[in-house]
Amino acid sequence: MRLMNAFKRWKERKQPKQSSPQAIQKMLGMVERTRDDEYSCDETHELLDQFAEAVARGQDAVELMPLVQHHLDMCPDCREEFEALMRILQAAPA
Numbered sequence: 655m656r657l658m659n660a661f662k663r664w665k666e667r668k669q670p671k672q673s674s675p676q677a678i679q680k681m682l683g684m685v686e687r688t689r690d691d692e693y694s695c696d697e698t699h700e701l702l703d704q705f706a707e708a709v710a711r712g713q714d715a716v717e718l719m720p721l722v723q724h725h726l727d728m729c730p731d732c733r734e735e736f737e738a739l740m741r742i743l744q745a746a747p748a
Contacts, residue, residue, distance in 0.1 A: 698725045706739040
């Protein structure tokens with residue numbers, strides 16, 4: 655299911671009709687790293703603010719929420735949202 659969602663998002667980005675060898679290699683790498691216990695984008699979004707705040711506080715967010723980190727490693731869209739959250743948190747006054 656997760657792989658199908660990733661493929662759908664990838665396809666919706668209006669990639670060229672012919673995929674580059676690098677894009678195909680990237681998709682195959684995602685398939686290799688797929689695990690039985692993964693969060694969907696929706697599940698990750700529910701926890702993303704907590705994860706980002708833990709990172710901003712210097713906590714080991716990967717140990718606290720390993721499935722969120724795994725999803726961020728696999729999903730460029732969610733990783734982009736996480737990075738945006740981090741920029742906001744870093745810009746906020748302490």
